[in-house]
Amino acid sequence: MNSITASASISLSLSISSPIRKPSTQFLPGKCKSLISSNFDWKCRALGEGSQSQPQSQKTQPTSYQGVYGPWTIEDSDIREVILYRSGLVTAAASFVLASSTALLPNDSVMSNLLEKNLDLFYAIGSCGLGLSLYLIHIYVTEIKRALQSLWFLGVLGSLATYSTLAQPAGKNLVQYVIENPVAVWFVGPLFAALTGLVFKEGLCYGKLEAGILTFVIPSLLLGHLTGIMDDGVKLALLATWLALFVVFAGRKFTQPIKDDIGDKSVFIFNDLPEEEKANLIQRLEQQKSLD
Numbered sequence: 001m002n003s004i005t006a007s008a009s010i011s012l013s014l015s016i017s018s019p020i021r022k023p024s025t026q027f028l029p030g031k032c033k034s035l036i037s038s039n040f041d042w043k044c045r046a047l048g049e050g051s052q053s054q055p056q057s058q059k060t061q062p063t064s065y066q067g068v069y070g071p072w073t074i075e076d077s078d079i080r081e082v083i084l085y086r087s088g089l090v091t092a093a094a095s096f097v098l099a100s101s102t103a104l105l106p107n108d109s110v111m112s113n114l115l116e117k118n119l120d121l122f123y124a125i126g127s128c129g130l131g132l133s134l135y136l137i138h139i140y141v142t143e144i145k146r147a148l149q150s151l152w153f154l155g156v157l158g159s160l161a162t163y164s165t166l167a168q169p170a171g172k173n174l175v176q177y178v179i180e181n182p183v184a185v186w187f188v189g190p191l192f193a194a195l196t197g198l199v200f201k202e203g204l205c206y207g208k209l210e211a212g213i214l215t216f217v218i219p220s221l222l223l224g225h226l227t228g229i230m231d232d233g234v235k236l237a238l239l240a241t242w243l244a245l246f247v248v249f250a251g252r253k254f255t256q257p258i259k260d261d262i263g264d265k266s267v268f269i270f271n272d273l274p275e276e277e278k279a280n281l282i283q284r285l286e287q288q289k290s291l292d
Contacts, residue, residue: 065259067266069281074258074265082261085136086253091129092195093250095122099175100243103236119175120163127156130195138263139201142271148197155191162187185226192218199249206260208252210245217242 062073099122105112139145167177178184196218203211221238224230
């Protein structure tokens, strides 16, 4: 009995004299941004010394990318947006290829006649695909994105107005009416201006040759048709070039990493912050930079 009591006394004295030491928490620059609201997907973490090794039972953490305003990760919602963005481009490209094929196929072919009966449908589907891509496109300067979306909206309104007030009363589809009446380019042109802006962005950001060429081919063909300075042979050559490059452009989008179309996610999170939190975050980052 005395030995048991003595053992208990020794154990109690050891537990009192040797307090449990908590691992020190060390702030690592860029890993914790308490200034950013918890409503965002930005994860703030204070990493302790012992957090470097994780149990094997835990799930593998997503890859972290360092952005201008801190680290960020790719989430499932980001992947869905990129896939929808690229799907919109493929839809627009496929619709354009089908509609443009009528100008390159023999007039009396069965395929040409079948496609001509559905030109308005192809035009509508392609416009919707382009609109989806412009809605989901990631551009750092919000004003540029809004400008492209506004051009798309004006183009859609102009197309609807041209179809309902001019093409339909004349017994023609929209595409045929624009071909026969070049002045109608003024009404549908903003839609293709938005497309030009999108391919210009892709060419500028990723150095894609086909996108860079499309930036000149699209407005050249439309302006040539509007002004009448191009003969049909030149216009057909530009149309065929546009068709081929658009297919290559849309197809190559699926060869890019998902990360490319997301861009620097920290910039978009920063842009969504209130002005006061933006100022505080910039001040904090400048302080960290001066310490480094």
